[in-house]
Amino acid sequence: MATTPTPRVRLPAQAKPGDTIEIKTLISHEMESGQRKDAGGKIIPRKIINKFIAAFNGKLVFEADWNPAISANPYQSFFYKAVESGEFTFTWKDDDGSDYVAKNKLTVA
Amino acid sequence: MLNAKTSRATIGKGMQRNPAGGDRMILKSVEKTRRETLAYAAIAGLAALLAPRMSMADESAVAAEINKLYGDKKFESGKIKLDVPEIAENGLVVPVTVDVESPMTESDYVKSVHVFADGNPLPGIVSYKFTPACGKASASTRMRLAQTQNIVCIAEMSNGKLHMAKAGVKVTIGGCGG
Numbered sequence: 001m002a003t004t005p006t007p008r009v010r011l012p013a014q015a016k017p018g019d020t021i022e023i024k025t026l027i028s029h030e031m032e033s034g035q036r037k038d039a040g041g042k043i044i045p046r047k048i049i050n051k052f053i054a055a056f057n058g059k060l061v062f063e064a065d066w067n068p069a070i071s072a073n074p075y076q077s078f079f080y081k082a083v084e085s086g087e088f089t090f091t092w093k094d095d096d097g098s099d100y101v102a103k104n105k106l107t108v109a
Numbered sequence: 110m111l112n113a114k115t116s117r118a119t120i121g122k123g124m125q126r127n128p129a130g131g132d133r134m135i136l137k138s139v140e141k142t143r144r145e146t147l148a149y150a151a152i153a154g155l156a157a158l159l160a161p162r163m164s165m166a167d168e169s170a171v172a173a174e175i176n177k178l179y180g181d182k183k184f185e186s187g188k189i190k191l192d193v194p195e196i197a198e199n200g201l202v203v204p205v206t207v208d209v210e211s212p213m214t215e216s217d218y219v220k221s222v223h224v225f226a227d228g229n230p231l232p233g234i235v236s237y238k239f240t241p242a243c244g245k246a247s248a249s250t251r252m253r254l255a256q257t258q259n260i261v262c263i264a265e266m267s268n269g270k271l272h273m274a275k276a277g278v279k280v281t282i283g284g285c286g287g
Contacts, residue, residue, distance in 0.1 A: 020244035063238035081244025
């Protein structure tokens with residue numbers, strides 16, 4: 001499970017102006033809650049993705065603060081109202097300080 | 110992911126096993142087996158009730174969290190559609206969808222949404238920040254629930270109004286400790 005988290009994002013490549021599109025994201029991550037104990041009875045330290053940020057052309061669209069109660073391989077879906085063509089930047093922030101980033105283009109016509 | 114699979118497998122095995130158990134049971138009448146099965150079930154239920162629990166948050170913890178965010182402001186009902194399953198078979202992965210009614214314009218939109226649970230080790234589940242660019246104040250994720258409990262959802266509108274919704278989820282297998 002200690003592989004690098006791989007983000008997966010699904011959204012339509014094209015949209016009409018004014019359309020509200022759904023964006024579905026998934027990232028592989030064990031989301032260790034900090035509540036579990038290992039075989040020796042020691043608490044396994046918490047290591048989760050604590051923040052998910054979606055921006056379009058550099059402007060914030062949606063943000064989610066995740067707590068340890070979020071399931072492993074966290075899924076997040078939300079909506080975006082298409083206005084202009086551009087690029088989404090999705091960022092997942094890990095407890096250990098690393099960022100996982102995915103970029104997706106959207107054509108509005 | 111791995112945890113979910115293991116716990117599923119365990120349930121499967123448990124169900125196949127004759128709850129009245131033991132080889133000696135084969136000789137006894139069906140009636141007797143059924144009666145004993147019921148007795149076993151009752152004992153199991155009692156044991157589950159009496160079993161020591163992990164320290165869990167409760168309603169007061171959720172109230173404290175809400176108080177931290179909004180003080181003792183008033184909450185209105187309505188506007189929020191909190192979509193959770195009535196019965197969650199696997200507490201490790203419980204889908205939760207929040208949908209707040211709002212035009213989502215620059216002058217009138219949903220600022221933030223907080224989701225809490227009153228029976229988990231920690232009350233917080235997720236906090237969302239919406240912007241008018243979302244077009245729709247709706248988001249879905251998947252959460253862990255340690256036991257049967259209530260989900261509380263709070264939405265803060267751009268005009269400062271607060272809304273609250275509650276929903277109960279019955280959890281068959283708790284998603285805690287794996």
